[in-house]
Amino acid sequence: MLEVYLDPCTVNSRKVLAGLDLLGTQYHFNHVDYFTGAHKSPEYKKINPHATVPSAVDGECTITESNAILQYAADHSPTDRYYPKDLKKRADVNRWLLWEGSVWFQSCYVYLVEYVVKPLLKTEPDESVIAEQAPRWNQLARILDDQLSKTKWLTGDEVTIADLAVASPMHLHKAQRLPLDKYLNLKRWMVEGIEKLPCWQKTQGAVDQALLPDRAAANDSHQAKPDVHATLNYTKDVEKLTELHFYETDKAKDIHEPGDDPHQIAITDGWSRAKSFSGDKHGFSLHDFKT
Template sequence: MKLHGFPMSPNTRRALLGLEESELAYELVPVDMMTAAHKQPDYLKLHPMGRVPVLVDGDFVLWESNAILRYLAERAPYKQLDGDSARSRAEIAQWTFVNAAHLSPALAHIFAHTIRLPEEQRIAKLVENGRAEVARCVGPLDARLQGRDWIVERFSIADISIGASLAVAPMIGIDLAAYPHVAAWMSRLQGRTAWKKIYG
C-alpha cells in the first residue's frame, strides 16, 4: 500500500497511525503541500478534491482519513481496531463522525486563523467560534473517558481519529489539562509504539 500525504498534516498522521497500528506494509509518498503538489493534475487524478491523504492499495484508491482508518481496520481484522458488535461499531462511528464533522474542522480553523494565514487574512471571530466548537466536543469526550481507558470498548480507530486531531491542541493554545480524563487518555496514546513512531 502507498499513502500519499504531507507528513506534518494531522489528517495524514491519522492515516499513518492507522497504518502503524494495523502493522500492514506501506510506503509513504510525500506530497509537498508547500509547493502545492496536492493541486497538480497528476495528484488530482488520485484525489479530485486536492487534499491529503490518499491511500492506494493496488487498484483501489481511497481518500478521507477516517474512511482510510475503517478500511485498514477491516484489512487487519486480527488487530481488532474496530468494534465487535453493532453497538460498539456504531459508537466508534459516532466519535469518528464527531471528529470529521466538528472537531477537526474547528481545530483547522483555529490553526489557519492563528498561525497559517498571513495576519491580514486572519479573522478573530472564526478563532472564537472554533474554540467554542472544540470545547463543545472535548467536554463530552472528557465525560466519556471518565473511568475508561479508551473511547469505546478497547483501543480503536475512534481513539486514533480523535487523538490525531487533538495532538495539535498545544500548538494552538488549547490546554488539555482542563480536561483531566482527555489529558490522561492522550498520555496513554502517546505511550503507544505507533504514536512514538509517527510523532517522533
C-alpha cells in the same frame, strides 16, 4: 501492497500513518508535498479529485478519506482488536470516526490555523476568530471529556482507530493552545494515553519539523544524548597512497592498512531534521528509504 499518498505533517495524513503503524499494515509511502501544493497537481488529482491528502490506492480501489483508509486497513488486519467486528462495538467506533470528520476536525483546525500555521507564515493570529470558535470547541471538548470520565479509551478499555482519528486534529494541542487543563479526562487520555503510543511517537517528528521548526530544533538538542555508539574504522591519512601489500612485508611497512584508525562515534536520530541535511564533507547524505 497499499499505496498511500500523503504529507506526514498534516492532521489527516498523520492520522493514517499512525493508524497503519498501529494496525501493522504494510504500505508503500508516496510523499505529496502539501507546502508546495503537490496535492493540487493534475497528476495527484487523478488519484484524489478533491485535492486533499491523504489518499490510498489498493489495486483498482482508491480511497480518499482518512477515516475510510483506516477502516479499510483495519478490515484487512489479522486482528479486529482496533476495529471490532462485533456490530455494536463497531458502531461505537464508527460514530466517533464520523463525529471527528464532521465536527471535531473543523473546530480544532481553527486553532491550528491561527496559532500554528499563521505564526509559521509570520502572520498574527486573529483572536476574534478564536473567540468565535471557543464556545463550539468547548462544547465538543466537554463531550469527549464526559466520555473519557467513564472509559480509558473512547470506546472502552482498548485503543481503537477512533482514538487516533479523534486525537489527530488536536495533535499539536500545546501549540494550538487548546485549553486542556479545563478537561482533565481529555488531557489524561491525550497525554498519558495517545502520546505514549509508539505509533503516535513515531509520527511526531515529521509534524514538529514541518510545523514547529523551533521546537523540533530544541528537541534535537535535547536528544543530543545518544544511546547508540558505533566504531567506524577509518584509514589513517598518510601521504603515500595506500596500496594493498599486506603479504609483502617490505612494501607494506610504511603504509597503513584500511581500517587502522578506529573512531567511536555517537549515533543520534536525525530523522526529524532530514530535510535540512545534505551531503557532508565526507560525502554522506540522508535519503528517503523506499520500502
